Amino acid sequence: MKKLKRSARLVEMTQYLLNRPHTLISLTAFADRYQSAKSSISEDLAIIKEVFEEEGIGQLQTLAGAAGGVRFIPRLPNDKALEIILKVCRELEQPERVLPGGYLYMTDMLGMPSLLGDVGRIFATAFADRQIDVIMTVETKGIPLAYAAAACLNLPVVIVRRDNKVTEGSAVSINYVSGSNKRIQTMSLARRALKEQSRVLIIDDFMKAGGTVQGMMDLLHEFNATVAGVGVFVESGEIGTEDRLLEDYVSLAKLTAVDLKTKQTTIVPGNYFQS
Amino acid sequence: MKKLKRSARLVEMTQYLLNRPHTLISLTAFADRYQSAKSSISEDLAIIKEVFEEEGIGQLQTLAGAAGGVRFIPRLPNDKALEIILKVCRELEQPERVLPGGYLYMTDMLGMPSLLGDVGRIFATAFADRQIDVIMTVETKGIPLAYAAAACLNLPVVIVRRDNKVTEGSAVSINYVSGSNKRIQTMSLARRALKEQSRVLIIDDFMKAGGTVQGMMDLLHEFNATVAGVGVFVESGEIGTEDRLLEDYVSLAKLTAVDLKTKQTTIVPGNYFQS
Numbered sequence: 001m002k003k004l005k006r007s008a009r010l011v012e013m014t015q016y017l018l019n020r021p022h023t024l025i026s027l028t029a030f031a032d033r034y035q036s037a038k039s040s041i042s043e044d045l046a047i048i049k050e051v052f053e054e055e056g057i058g059q060l061q062t063l064a065g066a067a068g069g070v071r072f073i074p075r076l077p078n079d080k081a082l083e084i085i086l087k088v089c090r091e092l093e094q095p096e097r098v099l100p101g102g103y104l105y106m107t108d109m110l111g112m113p114s115l116l117g118d119v120g121r122i123f124a125t126a127f128a129d130r131q132i133d134v135i136m137t138v139e140t141k142g143i144p145l146a147y148a149a150a151a152c153l154n155l156p157v158v159i160v161r162r163d164n165k166v167t168e169g170s171a172v173s174i175n176y177v178s179g180s181n182k183r184i185q186t187m188s189l190a191r192r193a194l195k196e197q198s199r200v201l202i203i204d205d206f207m208k209a210g211g212t213v214q215g216m217m218d219l220l221h222e223f224n225a226t227v228a229g230v231g232v233f234v235e236s237g238e239i240g241t242e243d244r245l246l247e248d249y250v251s252l253a254k255l256t257a258v259d260l261k262t263k264q265t266t267i268v269p270g271n272y273f274q275s
Numbered sequence: 276m277k278k279l280k281r282s283a284r285l286v287e288m289t290q291y292l293l294n295r296p297h298t299l300i301s302l303t304a305f306a307d308r309y310q311s312a313k314s315s316i317s318e319d320l321a322i323i324k325e326v327f328e329e330e331g332i333g334q335l336q337t338l339a340g341a342a343g344g345v346r347f348i349p350r351l352p353n354d355k356a357l358e359i360i361l362k363v364c365r366e367l368e369q370p371e372r373v374l375p376g377g378y379l380y381m382t383d384m385l386g387m388p389s390l391l392g393d394v395g396r397i398f399a400t401a402f403a404d405r406q407i408d409v410i411m412t413v414e415t416k417g418i419p420l421a422y423a424a425a426a427c428l429n430l431p432v433v434i435v436r437r438d439n440k441v442t443e444g445s446a447v448s449i450n451y452v453s454g455s456n457k458r459i460q461t462m463s464l465a466r467r468a469l470k471e472q473s474r475v476l477i478i479d480d481f482m483k484a485g486g487t488v489q490g491m492m493d494l495l496h497e498f499n500a501t502v503a504g505v506g507v508f509v510e511s512g513e514i515g516t517e518d519r520l521l522e523d524y525v526s527l528a529k530l531t532a533v534d535l536k537t538k539q540t541t542i543v544p545g546n547y548f549q550s
Contacts, residue, residue: 001330010282011326014289018394051286055276107443107468111432113425117294118394140414140434144422150388157386159415169374193382258366 003035006044013044017060017072021124022154026069045070056080072130074152076164078273084118085252085269092253095263102258104265106234110205116164119252120148123203123231126250127153127271133198134158136210136220138187142148142204145233149203155267158193159218162186168193172222176215185214189223199228207232210245217246235270278310281319287370288319292335292347297429300307301344320345327544331355345385348403349427353548359393360527360544367509367528377533379540381509385419385480395423398478398506401525401547402428407503408473409433412493413462413487417479421509424465424478433468435491437461443468445448447497452463462490482507485520493523510545 013030030041045262049060053057076084097105109115115266132153135144138160150157162170162185173188194200202216217227217256232248237256252271258265279287288305297309305316324335333349349357363384384390397422407428412421413435425432436443437460448463469475477491491501505524512531526545533540 004326007282007285007322008326009325010285011289012330015293015327015330015332018290020294020389047282048286051279051283052290055287055290057290103443105465105467106433107465108431111425111434111468113422113429113431114295116422117426140418140436143415143418147388147391147419149423150386154388156383156388157419159382159386161415169380176531179397190380190382192380193386224433 001033001035006040009034009036010044010047010224014048017048017070020154021058021072021074021152024063024069024071026067027070033052051222053205065243074121075125075128081118081122081125082269082273084115084122085273088115089253089267089269090236092267093265094254095265098258098260098265102238102260104206104234104255106205107141110141110233116144116148119145119233120152122252122272123149123151123250127201127229130201131199132201134194135162135203136194136216137203138162145205146203149201149231153201158220159188160189162222163188168253172219174215174219174222176211176218178209178211185215187212187219187248191220193226194220194223196222196224198225199225200225201228202230203232205233205253206236207249208236209239209243210249214245214250222232232270233269234267276308276310281315283307284311285319285322289323292323295429296333296347296349296427297334299338299344299346301342304344326365330415341376349391349396353476356397356400357391357544357548359390359397360548363390364528364542366541367530368540370540372483373533373535373538373540377513377535379481379530379533381480382416385416385508386498391423394420394471394508395425395427396453397527397547398424398525399427401506402476402504405476405503407476409469410476410478411435411469411491412478413437413491416481421478424476424506428476430476433464435462435464435494438463447494449490449494449497451486451493453484453486460490462487462494464494469495469498469500471499473498473500476503477505478507480508481511482509482524482526483511484514485524486516488524489520507540507545 028039031038052058052060056077061071099105129229133158135146135150135155146157146253170191171188173186175184175186232251234253237254250272253270254268254270256266302313305319306313327333327335331352336346374380409431410421410425410432421432443465445466448460448461450459507526509528510526512529525547529543529545531541
């Protein structure tokens with residue numbers, strides 16, 4: 001790269017950091033990249049750090065020492081996150097979203113890249129300080145959420161399939177009972193998709209009793225992997241606590257009531273905002 | 276937002292633009308946001324534009340006049356794109372990726388957010404100048420690619436399902452014949468997922484004869500929508516041109532030979548790099 005003026009360097013460093021979340025970059029690497037003294041690089045980083053923190057973009061962690069450097073941790077402040085989720089709740093409450101069986105149509109919202117970017121940052125904030133190796137979801141609607149969080153956390157994604165596709169090689173399948181309608185279903189994951197001992201963050205779009213998430217946890221046991229966290233976009237509060245299959249999870253929104261006759265629903269921010 | 280110094284403003288404007296690709300932002304909006312004169316904003320934008328273009332980040336389009344402003348168009352230069360795809364080809368040629376039936380295991384690569392970001396930028400560059408309203412893919416493995424392109428193009432994604440799920444409402448289903456193995460299959464899309472007259476970019480991970488893509492095109496007819504482009508990550512060159520169901524598509528890589536005995540494959544850059 002040709003030598004840049006400070007103003008141009010700030011632009012380049014900003015995009016470089018934003019594109020490499022949760023990645024340690026040494027001062028030496030920056031100094032080499034921009035053919036500049038480490039002292040100048042440190043001054044630049046101080047400016048970027050202040051803007052990122054003041055404007056709620058994220059944190060710029062500085063690690064001292066020989067193995068030191070700087071790491072960008074995307075974080076969305078709680079007030080901004082709540083503002084976004086309140087908008088989501090209002091949108092989800094529209095009567096035309098109520099489907100037979102008390103389901104909510106939200107596929108369109110899961111198709112909007114800017115909303116997904118925001119939701120990914122909220123999940124990334126919620127789980128920023130956990131040790132995680134990989135994010136897991138089950139097809140189909142959890143996939144965009146898993147990738148949105150993965151982009152912010154710089155983690156790979158594995159997708160659990162509801163069938164066993166030829167293009168995946170040998171796979172482990174389990175049966176699980178969907179908690180809400182008690183049907184036996186199958187899910188499977190390719191043998192080579194997940195290393196043993198992995199620490200896994202489970203992400204899904206909707207949780208009723210938690211049978212699907214519980215199924216993913218059972219699948220993880222087969223791989224000797226452990227659950228590092230569970231995040232769901234919307235949880236249904238229509239399930240009594242005693243019927244809920246798991247306790248430790250983060251939800252961003254909560255469906256508290258559905259009236260199938262009037263198509264009125266009430267959706268409130270989830271447990272992430274109660275802590 | 277509090278008034279920032281120029282250096283801090285450059286950092287903030289850079290992240291603001293990067294997070295809003297293909298979005299027109301007026302000079303007035305920037306001047307208000309930063310409480311600065313439009314002349315200062317214009318100078319800042321000139322610096323950002325130069326860095327973005329020199330470093331291959333993308334283009335900063337300036338539109339003059341009352342409705343004018345600035346728009347960030349992510350673009351990955353051809354030489355950088357080719358470098359990335361050549362690495363992908365070498366990785367995909369590893370013998371342990373060959374699965375029964377001549378399929379290639381590439382799910383792990385489709386799970387890596389940094390590679391997806393790059394591939395999304397390549398698709399976004401290939402289709403940057405087409406009029407597109409929405410990106411369409413079919414579950415499951417095309418989904419991360421579709422979202423990666425959508426994030427760069429600032430477009431919504433619709434996912435065609437291989438079955439008709441209760442949580443989608445009324446849906447249109449079609450039967451199609453998979454071009455390579457001649458099996459009849461079903462795909463469906465929720466009625467409310469796609470507006471009539473939409474211009475649609477189809478993205479998928481793998482294409483043999485093109486039966487699945489052709490199925491998506493048939494589905495689009497049912498919605499009175501039109502195809503604005505077709506992009507596939509890897510195409511199989513084992514299909515003769517006469518058996519190929521469509522001609523106008525962009526591929527990033529091409530599988531030219533699979534030897535099931537020796538597990539040797541040859542993968543080369545796709546037709547995107549031949550034009």
